[in-house]
Amino acid sequence: MIVAAFIQEYKIYRKSTYIPVSFGENFAGYIGENGVGKSTIIEALDRFFNEKETREWNVNRQARIEGKLSGQDASFIAPVFLIKKSFLKDENYQVLTEKLSSFFWSFSPQNPHRDVQKFIEHRETLKAKFPPEEYYFFVIGKRYDAIRHINFGPFHQERELREMFVNSLKNDEPAVKNSHAQHAEEDDFQAVFKGFSENILELYSYLYIPVETDVASYTKLETSAMQELTGSDIRQAIINAIGPEVLGEINDRLDMFVEGIHFMLGTYMYKGTRHDSLRMSDLVKKIIEAYFSVKVLHKKVGGMEIPVDSLSSGEKRRALIDVMHSFLKTDNNPDKLAIIAIDEPEASLHIAACFHQFERLRELAQAGHQILTTTHWFGFLPIVSEGAAHSLVLQEDGHVEVTSFDLYAYREKIKQDREVLKGKLPYDISLKSYNDLVQAILSSVRGVNCYNWLICEGASEKIYFEYYFSKEIEEKNLRILSVGGAEEVKKIYEYLHIPMREKDVGLHGKVFCLIDTDETAKELGMPPVKGLEFKRLLNDPQKGTLLVPIDHPVKTPPTEIEDCLEPEAFFKTLLQFDDAELEELLKENPPNEKAKNSLEVLDLRPSDVAVLKSFFDKDNNKFDFAAKYIEFLKENEGKTPAWIEEMRKFINA
Numbered sequence: 001m002i003v004a005a006f007i008q009e010y011k012i013y014r015k016s017t018y019i020p021v022s023f024g025e026n027f028a029g030y031i032g033e034n035g036v037g038k039s040t041i042i043e044a045l046d047r048f049f050n051e052k053e054t055r056e057w058n059v060n061r062q063a064r065i066e067g068k069l070s071g072q073d074a075s076f077i078a079p080v081f082l083i084k085k086s087f088l089k090d091e092n093y094q095v096l097t098e099k100l101s102s103f104f105w106s107f108s109p110q111n112p113h114r115d116v117q118k119f120i121e122h123r124e125t126l127k128a129k130f131p132p133e134e135y136y137f138f139v140i141g142k143r144y145d146a147i148r149h150i151n152f153g154p155f156h157q158e159r160e161l162r163e164m165f166v167n168s169l170k171n172d173e174p175a176v177k178n179s180h181a182q183h184a185e186e187d188d189f190q191a192v193f194k195g196f197s198e199n200i201l202e203l204y205s206y207l208y209i210p211v212e213t214d215v216a217s218y219t220k221l222e223t224s225a226m227q228e229l230t231g232s233d234i235r236q237a238i239i240n241a242i243g244p245e246v247l248g249e250i251n252d253r254l255d256m257f258v259e260g261i262h263f264m265l266g267t268y269m270y271k272g273t274r275h276d277s278l279r280m281s282d283l284v285k286k287i288i289e290a291y292f293s294v295k296v297l298h299k300k301v302g303g304m305e306i307p308v309d310s311l312s313s314g315e316k317r318r319a320l321i322d323v324m325h326s327f328l329k330t331d332n333n334p335d336k337l338a339i340i341a342i343d344e345p346e347a348s349l350h351i352a353a354c355f356h357q358f359e360r361l362r363e364l365a366q367a368g369h370q371i372l373t374t375t376h377w378f379g380f381l382p383i384v385s386e387g388a389a390h391s392l393v394l395q396e397d398g399h400v401e402v403t404s405f406d407l408y409a410y411r412e413k414i415k416q417d418r419e420v421l422k423g424k425l426p427y428d429i430s431l432k433s434y435n436d437l438v439q440a441i442l443s444s445v446r447g448v449n450c451y452n453w454l455i456c457e458g459a460s461e462k463i464y465f466e467y468y469f470s471k472e473i474e475e476k477n478l479r480i481l482s483v484g485g486a487e488e489v490k491k492i493y494e495y496l497h498i499p500m501r502e503k504d505v506g507l508h509g510k511v512f513c514l515i516d517t518d519e520t521a522k523e524l525g526m527p528p529v530k531g532l533e534f535k536r537l538l539n540d541p542q543k544g545t546l547l548v549p550i551d552h553p554v555k556t557p558p559t560e561i562e563d564c565l566e567p568e569a570f571f572k573t574l575l576q577f578d579d580a581e582l583e584e585l586l587k588e589n590p591p592n593e594k595a596k597n598s599l600e601v602l603d604l605r606p607s608d609v610a611v612l613k614s615f616f617d618k619d620n621n622k623f624d625f626a627a628k629y630i631e632f633l634k635e636n637e638g639k640t641p642a643w644i645e646e647m648r649k650f651i652n653a
Contacts, residue, residue, distance in 0.1 A: 001026065001370050002045070002339065003082045004122060006115065006141065006153040009063040009075035010044050012037040013400060016154045018115035020122055020390060020404050021080075021372065024129045026365035027387025027407070030374045036392040037400050038374035042208060042341035045372070048077040048142055049206035049339075057144050070145040078141025078153030080119070081200065082126065085136055087337075093199050096192070101136040103161055116154055140197055150193040165192045207324075208341045215316040216309040219297040219323055228338070229327040234292065238284045251277045297323065313348035318357065321345060325360045328369055338369045346377040355440040355451075358383055359479070379436030381407065385459055385482060438495040445500075445509030445531070451477040452651050453511040455489055458482050461514075461561050463626035467633065468644045472651050477509070486515040490524070490550075493534045501529045512650055515550075517559040524550050533650055537564050537643070544596035545643045562616055563599035565629065567591070569638045570598035573629040582615050597641070 001022055008016040012035070019041055021028045030038040040058075047057060059075045068074060088097060105123070112120060123137065130137075143151040155161055166188045205228040209218070218225055221234060255277075262269045297308040299319060308319050321342075328338060345361065346354045358380040365371045365387060381389055389405045444451040452472070454465055462482040472478040483489055493513045500507060513534040524534065535547040537559045545564040548554065562570075571591040574582065585608050595601040604612065616622050632638065 001082055001337065002079045002372075003126060004080040004119065005041065005045060006076070006078040006080075006119075006139065007041070007044050008153070009060040009068055009073070009144075010047075010077060011040040011058050011060060012394070013040065013044075014060055014062070014398055016076075016113070016115055017400055018118045018122075018402075020118075020388070020402060022082075022370070023122075023125060023388055023404075023406060025387045025407075026368065026370045027362065027384050028370075028372050029380055029384070029387070029389045030372075030392060031376070031378060031389060032392035033394075036394045038392055039210070039343050042343060042372050042374065043210070044077045045079060045339075045341060046206060046208035048079060049201060049204060050208070051147075053147065057147075059144055072157060075144040076141050076151050076153055078139050078151060080139050081136070082130060083136045083200075083203070085134060087203065088136065090199055093196060096196060097136050097138070099164065100138045101132070103164055104138045104155075105132045107155070107158075107160070109158075113154065140200060142197075149190050150197050162189060165189065203337055204339055205336045206339045206341065209320065209343060211343045211347050213320065215320050216296055216307070218320065219308065221292050221295065228336075229324060234288065235284050238287050239280055242280065242283060244280075247278070247280055247283065250283075254278065314350060314353065317345065317347055317349055318353055321357050321360050325364060328364055329367055339372065340364065340369055341372040343374050344376065345373055346375060351436075351439045351443050354379060354436070355383065355444060355479070362386075377436050378433040379440050381405075381433035381437075383437070383481065385462075434491060434495060438492060441492075441496065441511065442499055445507050445511065449477070450507075450509035451479055452509045454478060454480045454647070454651070455492055455511065455513045456480065456482050457485055457489055457515055458622075460622040460626045463623065463630065464561060464565075467630045468640060469648065469651070472648065476651060478651060486518070489513050489515050490534075493524075493532070494526075496532055497526055497529060500532045501527070507531045510651055510653075512647055514547075514647070516561065517548075517555065517557075519555070519558055537561065539563055539597060539599050544600075545641060547643050547646055557599075559599075562622070562625070563597065564641060564643065565598040566633070566638050566641060567595040567598050567601035569629055569632050569636070571601050573625060573632050576628050577615075577621070577625070579615060581611050585611050 003020070003022045003024075005019045005021065006016050007013040007019060030041060032038055043058070051057070057075065059069065063069070063073075063075065085094075088094060105127070108120065109116065126137070139152055139155060141151045141153045143149070143156075152158075152161065162185070166185060207225055207228060217223070220226065258270055297319065298305040299308060299311060299315075308316060311319060324340065328340070340361075342361070345357045349357065354377045358377070361371050361373060362384050365384075371387075384407050387407045389407055391403045391405070393401045393403070395401050441451075441453055445453070454469065456462060456465065459482045462480050465480045466473065469478055469480065473480070483492060490513075496511060500511075507530075510531045511533070513532075515534075515536055517536045517538045534550045536550055536552065538546050538548045538552065538554060539557055539559045540546050540554075545559075568591070571586075574586060585602075585604075589602045589604060589608065591601050592603060602608075602612070616625065
């Protein structure tokens with residue numbers, strides 16, 4: 001995958017600027033005002049992957065005026081790659097790649113430039129997830145005045161890098177100043193890496209979709225983009241279908257036909273200006289023109305088939321994402337990594353359709369494809385739980401400052417940044433994300449083909465609910481949204497409450513909000529609304545787990561979802577973990593066969609309760625436990641808790 005990029009003198013980006021892309025996940029969204037360089041990032045990467053010449057290279061205007069079109073001051077685009085070692089199949093480049101990766105994994109100059117320092121900090125974050133012994137990590141790029149040569153961006157003149165690969169250089173040799181010697185050294189350097197960039201680029205399919213994309217033309221089957229999506233080559237398929245024998249027979253028969261004409265003409269003849277025989281490429285071109293070029297993507301609407309060109313701008317944008325999703329949800333081309341770069345996927349769409357677009361993109365990211373997108377719709381922030389959001393701000397000195405958020409816990413990151421910046425952020429990202437999301441939810445619960453929503457606190461709850469409500473997800477358009485805490489669930493409920501209580505709003509979908517019970521249980525004092533529910537999980541000593549109204553007077557005991565699970569599955573899942581304290585606790589506390597829920601399955605002393613709580617709070621145990629619990633249920637057909645059935649009844653009513 002691409003984890004970052006250095007961009008210099010390209011459009012808005014002047015001096016070398018470090019642009020983070022990924023912290024290990026497949027989704028990256030760029031947000032910010034118009035003109036800050038969001039679209040430039042994914043356009044620049046398209047130039048790196050797909051442009052063979054510099055004619056389309058949008059060099060910074062000021063750099064052109066100042067004549068910075070060659071040398072180290074010239075424009076360059078240099079992505080940072082992170083590749084699993086087993087994925088690089090070409091043995092000819094493995095030793096070279098290992099050596100290059102070793103340099104970039106360990107490079108630590110004494111006084112690094114600001115953006116090189118950001119590179120190092122980002123690298124150390126990645127190193128915790130991606131061990132250097134298993135992953136290659138390196139920078140390679142292209143420079144405006146030498147597009148066919150390899151370039152290492154801000155590292156290109158690093159002495160350590162050059163000495164590593166050009167044996168003729170000596171450690172004690174001073175920096176070469178003679179221009180002839182410099183050229184000779186550069187030639188040696190380029191010779192070492194001959195073919196390396198091309199070999200790496202062969203691993204990727206970079207599909208770039210600008211806002212102004214002509215959807216009808218883009219989705220024609222013969223285009224290179226559609227070839228990449230389908231994982232096939234139409235031209236090769238035609239060649240295989242025709243075969244050299246058929247081509248030879250066609251040429252023989254045509255030659256006989258022409259000879260007959262020559263016989264009739266006498267002193268006149270037909271002769272080719274470049275070649276006399278029909279070539280395979282000629283035949284393939286004509287077949288594509290006759291068969292594929294006349295075929296246009298249509299959308300089935302009821303009993304009608306509407307050409308994509310006749311759809312509205314928003315529907316065209318949606319059609320494009322739907323087509324990509326259909327082709328890419330199964331891996332058609334396992335030998336290449338697909339990178340999908342989409343400029344404003346929500347452009348021209350009704351607010352209700354924005355969620356659909358980003359849900360599609362989220363699914364593609366989960367399927368293993370890297371997604372890069374720019375957007376003005378902040379509602380994706382609470383939706384995409386695995387990925388990164390990058391906020392871009394243009395500073396007074398012309399530098400583009402990038403603030404990155406892990407979407408898994410972006411609210412915590414925003415809160416920390418507020419403290420550092422004394423409450424001032426370039427945008428109130430959290431507020432805008434909720435406004436956008438709530439508008440999308442409200443629009444989606446209207447109409448016949450509406451959505452239903454289950455809004456919960458955390459990602460571990462989402463794992464359980466995706467299993468228990470798999471049928472509703474498929475048949476009722478149920479969307480499960482984890483938003484990172486009870487306060488966040490409450491906030492969404494309050495945003496939804498006023499518009500959903502209005503008469504004649506035309507609601508057909510439902511929204512169920514669920515939180516835990518804690519020592520400071522939330523209160524609302526708001527009247528009930530049809531189709532909008534807000535409940536707390538509460539364990540009752542006599543009745544077991546209940547769903548109680550948010551304003552229910554009973555506030556104890558504190559209840560989390562791990563206290564409300566099926567008891568046998570809960571106990572047997574705990575047994576699967578290698579944890580000394582937990583093993584000792586389970587050995588001393590046999591399961592209660594009459595337990596009504598997971599809270600009652602173990603008769604624990606206060607000190608034991610603390611041990612169990614500590615286990616769930618440690619590392620990723622909440623998520624690992626949820627995954628193992630679901631696997632146990634799948635294999636053993638475990639019972640469904642009554643409170644889950646109560647939620648299901650609400651959704652299906």
